[in-house]
Amino acid sequence: MRHRFTAALPLGMLLLASCGPHKLALPDNPVDRAATCAVVSAASSRASAPSVAGGLGFDAQTQIIHYAMLAGTDDKGLSAKRTAAVIARMSELEGHITGGKWQKLAGPCNQAFPEVKKVTGIALPASKFDAQLGCYALGDFLTRSVQTSDPKGETTLATYSKLHRKLDAPIGAGLKERGASKVEKTQLLKDEALGRMTRLGAPVKVMEMCTSRFT
Template sequence: MRVAIIAPVLVGLVLSGCAPKELALPADPIDRAATCGVVAAAHAREGTTNIAAPLPFDQQGKMMHYAMLAASEGKAFDRARAAAVVDRMPQVEAGITSGDWKPLVKACADAYPATQVAGPVNLPGDPLQARTGCYALGVFLAKALGSQDAAYGDRLAEYGKMNRGLDARIGDGLKARGIKADSEQATTLKAEALATMVKLGPPMTVMTSCLESYGSKA
């Protein structure tokens, strides 16, 4: 089982020239999320000349959000499902960018309203769930985007610093509830907390609220 996804650069999201075909969102949830991820990347790259450059940090998060939402349809975050969406994106990319993809921007917004949250977001009222969710989201993003450290290193470093400060507080919270840090119960709590955070809004928007609550300036 894969434990993290690697966010794709999706090089080649360029507009096709003639007679674009009309597109619709697929019914299959994996294909639908992958389609919207490709549309988000195409929309972010519209008007740019260097299609090989990494997307802006927040735009990269918006693209990733569709895979993360597909992985959060249940109570707990499903990493294998997120990976399935990411793997599907390059497979559907050509058929989307060669067609009339622009109407899908609104279709994706309607299908995934959490992607439209502008922030700030309200973190869960349970301190352990909020801290664990922020920690898990920070770890997920660091693993997914770590290969692009030159582009995103400063922002990811903020997440890492926050997480180092949360380590002991989360450990104390687990201990207070009689949960061992290396137990299946702790793993489940973490997966459920991550799914909760994903549903609050775009990952970088949520992380901004996490940093305000638990970062160096909190």
Template structure:
């Protein structure tokens, strides 16, 4: 099973790169699923930094902005069935590799293209959790675990938020385990498959920070 990736600190604190001679180049959104999602993640990071004073650029972005960046990786994982953790990891790894290349170009022109390619990432409607209790609980649990792991390189930047996420996960542990066992999914492998599937489903519910707000309202 692929280990969930960490968002590199270099991307989380990325400043906008200065264009080279001749001005910024026109960019096109790649068609390759990994390249496309990674590009949109970098665009999201750049957009979140616009207007920030120099002292703030060295600091990690707020959690909703970090979740927005990571959302593109999660959505790439849902591009084909079954949900692919390998693809998620590939996108997260690729983002810092293309950061300068994208931000030295006319990245602003890619904002609408990314919104069209990934409508869930810019969803403004309220998040509705699945009606099935196990589906809802697993969606919340797996998304919280993913964010915790992915942002662990950011040190203590999100202590308050993750304290609430961890408390929610502890509260759900036994309930989820009992429900999975009742479905005949008592082996580690079968439970891992179920959790992976629900992480992909959670990505489609809307922006991660909004999904987690709905989760905390229901189970926090």
């Protein structure tokens, strides 16, 4: 599969590829940029823990998916379609990126997506319901998106599921009060809340605040 990808590259990049690891740069396209940084994050995690069995750990996976979430978020909230586009693009770009000097992209990725490494100064929404809905949406998204055999990760996901069950009733009541009785309207509000939470900082740290406050 890799030769098909490189065959479409400009001649200059082919020459670089033939002379060892090639230089890389962050793409201007937002989907490709996020996918590139997600691949770099995955490569960095594998390099730092090459003997990990069963894939990457929970924290590493949430960091990787955060790039896709950020690219999928705008002022209207998180778009599942845009987020999925980033994830799909990762597999298409992986061979080219990991075959190059991907380590040099770590700094540019940190600058392009500072929220991924943000673990302090995070504040949940001031409104109790907004915070509840955001925690509910983020926990649900991570539970559905991240698969792990890491015992620590499994425990963390179980905590998210517990929070989800606890918030079911207040979320349902709050949505009803806001006239969101149809699936389309409730999903719109959840997507808006998830987008806000995505931009707060590292999802694991945001969820730590959620579980501390609401469980």
